[in-house]
Amino acid sequence: MAALTTADLLDVLADESRRRMLVLLDRHDLCVCELVNALGLPQPTVSRHLMVMRDAGVVEQWKEGRFSFYRIDPKLPAWARQVLDALREGSAREAPYRQDRRRLTLVAERPAPA
Numbered sequence: 001m002a003a004l005t006t007a008d009l010l011d012v013l014a015d016e017s018r019r020r021m022l023v024l025l026d027r028h029d030l031c032v033c034e035l036v037n038a039l040g041l042p043q044p045t046v047s048r049h050l051m052v053m054r055d056a057g058v059v060e061q062w063k064e065g066r067f068s069f070y071r072i073d074p075k076l077p078a079w080a081r082q083v084l085d086a087l088r089e090g091s092a093r094e095a096p097y098r099q100d101r102r103r104l105t106l107v108a109e110r111p112a113p114a
Helices: 006-013 016-025 032-039 041-058 078-093 093-104
Strands: 061-064 066-070
Touching: 006 016, 006 041, 006 078, 016 032, 016 041, 016 066, 016 078, 016 093, 032 041, 032 066, 032 093, 041 061, 041 066
Parallel strands: none
Antiparallel strands: 061 066
16 A cells, blocks of 8 residues: 555545544544444444545554454554644534544443454
């Protein structure tokens, strides 16, 4: 995969759902089902956005049993990490992001590792 470019990152950030996912993933490794519950979006929509972010090199995926987990790619360049940090800080008081974090804390059970 080619190195992440500013255009790649800006394309990822252009969508509100992806921004909301990145804010949640910035603090937690999450499975698709947790993101579905936190965001209130259909599973295919969440999976499609995660694929876009994975293909751009912003998140990485791994599987445990039948569950797919995602996290911010730890190999992100420092400049991209700074942009995501600014997104997290800037969104901290905005309603959709606060609601997503609250719903994430209400998720009853995390899938058990395989």
